[in-house]
Amino acid sequence: MKSIHVIGAGIAGQEGFTPRAVELIEQSELLFGSARLLKLFPDYGGEKVLIEDETRAEMVSRLSDFAGRAVVLSSGDPLFFGVGRYLLRNLTDELIEFLPNVTSVQYAFAKIREPWDDTIFVSAQARELKEVVDRIVANDKAAVLTDSINTPGMIGRELLSRQRSGYKAFLCENLGTPEEKIRVTDIRGLLELDVAPLNLLILIKEYEADAQQYVPTLGIPDDEFVSIKKLITKEEIRVVTLAKLKLRHDMCLWDIGAGSGSICIEADHLLPNGRIFAIERNEECRQFIKENLQKFNTRNVALIEGDAPDCLDELPDPDRVFIGGSGGRLWDILETVDQRLGSGGRIVLNAITLDTLTAANEFFGNAGYLVEVVTVNIARTRPYSNYKMFEAYDPVYILTAVKE
Structure with missing residues (x-):
């Protein structure tokens, strides 16, 4: 019977999957995922497909034509800046079932001991730097999924050019791996750091004690x-x-x-x-x-x-x-x-x-x-x-x- 399950991988590796998720993966005949995620299942009996080797359109085509049970592995929650949105746009949604997991954002906020329900989330991938920073300055708390172009340093430089330096910055790198590192700095400090490719940038606005603040009212003198x-x-x-x-x-x-x-x-x-x-x-x-x-x-x-x-x-x-x-x-x-x-x-x-x-x-x-x-x-x-x-x-x- 045809089925498509999109399963999120947690921070902890294979032990982060629920028993149902593991069972669905073992029963499937076609498994899509990145090299890092496919390595979590070395004894998988079906066909493994590296997502990096196919375009998203090719993956959708294979999933459409495949009559058996397929699983797509994603990081964290597939519907949070993940592959889920693309699949829903291009496949019959009744065929898809999602099993989310803990996202890197949730994990990072837990690590820095900071509530995240008032945070805006920005993916910098394939976006203009100006658009990314527009979203940041419009809010007091932001979590940014950076990329190789819109790096934490580039984001910091753009914030400084707008005279928006009053943020505390948490640079969260290689989360869930032995190389995990969380560094706390300010906007200027972002320009001086060497950053791992796999990183999440959290920015929290800090108003200076001596800064003049304006309460939003109609009729400013x-x-x-x-x-x-x-x-x-x-x-x-x-x-x-x-x-x-x-x-x-x-x-x-x-x-x-x-x-x-x-x-x-x-x-x-x-x-x-x-x-x-x-x-x-x-x-x-x-x-x-x-x-x-x-x-x-x-x-x-x-x-x-x-x-x-x-x-x-x-x-x-x-x-x-x-x-x-x-x-x-x-x-x-x-x-x-x-x-x-x-x-x-x-x-x-x-x-x-x-x-x-x-x-x-x-x-x-x-x-x-x-x-x-x-x-x-x-x-x-x-x-x-x-x-x-x-x-x-x-x-x-x-x-x-x-x-x-």
Whole structure:
């Protein structure tokens, strides 16, 4: 009778298999596995197939055609960065049964005596280094399965380039073997270590005692931001703008004409699982954005250099778009955004001139959007006066357009 069992190997070798797993392996007629795992069964009576000698597609083809009992050996849990996902995509899932085991990640966290239920897991294999480090900085605790390109040293170098050095690093090498070694260091220390090919990197964020920390709140005071002549979206305007964007935790937000980055910095706390792209063409503004992103410990914001809409092609499609500046290309930007925004998506545009408001309103009217405009007039008491007098700011028109 045809059956496919995908069995995870634990850290301890053959003694780590359950009796049922051993029985299934002994009863099978075809056994796939790496050289290290196949060595655990020297007396196996069926056919052994080295996974290294076949592509995954070839393995799937053999499993599809094979009418008997087959076993695929995997490390730890086959559904945790293992072969299980690929097999489920390419074989009838009713034929497959999984028997998971202890993963290297579980084992490593037990060794360093650290809970791991609040950890994000990243596989660096065949991924861009930037993407790997984006995931790391978005969380306080990360376990990284490195590879020969995205090594612990390369990851440490990228973290330092982003001024994210406040991690305690556990380098776990050759787990479960006589050469097992766990070294504790910091991000700079990762650059100096010779690392075994078989390793797991655990990074735990440590906030310095004297570092200034910011509690996520709406309406960060304007003076907290570094900006050009304080030309930023004012605190009260920012709060209303964010309310009109109606952000949910996993959305993708484009901030076009990011200026000082104040909108995307506050949005970062509202999108813990989202992605934010701060698009800015001015070099001086970009430098201030970098300082502000570092100061406020943002996690999900990527700074994009260039002129919109030319630099938008490579970005993922947005769920929300904020336009704080257009560089004189408002109509081109709106046309591009309209092509990329899905049904139900929102665009919020802040205008200080009637010309901008009129042009945007005309575009959205022609494109069939549901449009709302709110005028916000802000006046604050002057801080340096013997009398309670108000200082008025220019009115801001907040336009919200919903794509129907």
